[in-house]
Amino acid sequence: MVAAAIVCNVVLLAVTGLIVLGEGLPGAAPYLLLTLLMALVPLVSAVVLLRDRRALEGRGPGEGGSMAARARRATVLLNLVLLGASAWAAVAQYPYPEGDSLIPLAVLAVGTPALTLVALRWRDREPRAASPPDVLAKGPGGR
Numbered sequence: 001m002v003a004a005a006i007v008c009n010v011v012l013l014a015v016t017g018l019i020v021l022g023e024g025l026p027g028a029a030p031y032l033l034l035t036l037l038m039a040l041v042p043l044v045s046a047v048v049l050l051r052d053r054r055a056l057e058g059r060g061p062g063e064g065g066s067m068a069a070r071a072r073r074a075t076v077l078l079n080l081v082l083l084g085a086s087a088w089a090a091v092a093q094y095p096y097p098e099g100d101s102l103i104p105l106a107v108l109a110v111g112t113p114a115l116t117l118v119a120l121r122w123r124d125r126e127p128r129a130a131s132p133p134d135v136l137a138k139g140p141g142g143r
Contacts, residue, residue, distance in 0.1 A: 004119070005049055005112075005116045006049050008108070008116070011108065013042040013046070034086070034089055037082050045116045048120075051068070052072070076120060079113040080117070082109075082112075086113065090110060
């Protein structure tokens with residue numbers, strides 16, 4: 001679940017970058033804000049999900065205490081804002097112009113924050129790896 005959310009965030013970031021490079025920045029302020037959100041939120045989300053995944057596998061810093069918790073809360077809030085803004089833009093653009101590119105982009109823009117929120121929640125429900133029992137400290141027979 002986490003890997004799929006990371007991939008979707010990277011794809012959304014890449015698609016947003018390609019659209020900005022190809023068409024330029026939008027002129028209207030709401031769409032400029034949406035473009036900014038679609039560029040920054042996937043970047044932040046991918047970083048937080050990668051750090052959480054590395055910490056869970058034991059390859060990164062530990063659970064991280066309050067800083068990691070704040071980053072996760074900020075990521076949840078940013079993804080909720082992006083989900084609402086993307087849903088607004090998908091409804092505001094209806095009826096869609098001819099072509100095959102807008103509907104997949106709308107699905108990606110609405111689905112990625114939703115998947116990221118599920119992955120963050122899924123991560124909270126995963127069991128933590130228990131440390132192995134300290135046999136030497138207890139002595140023979142586990143006493």
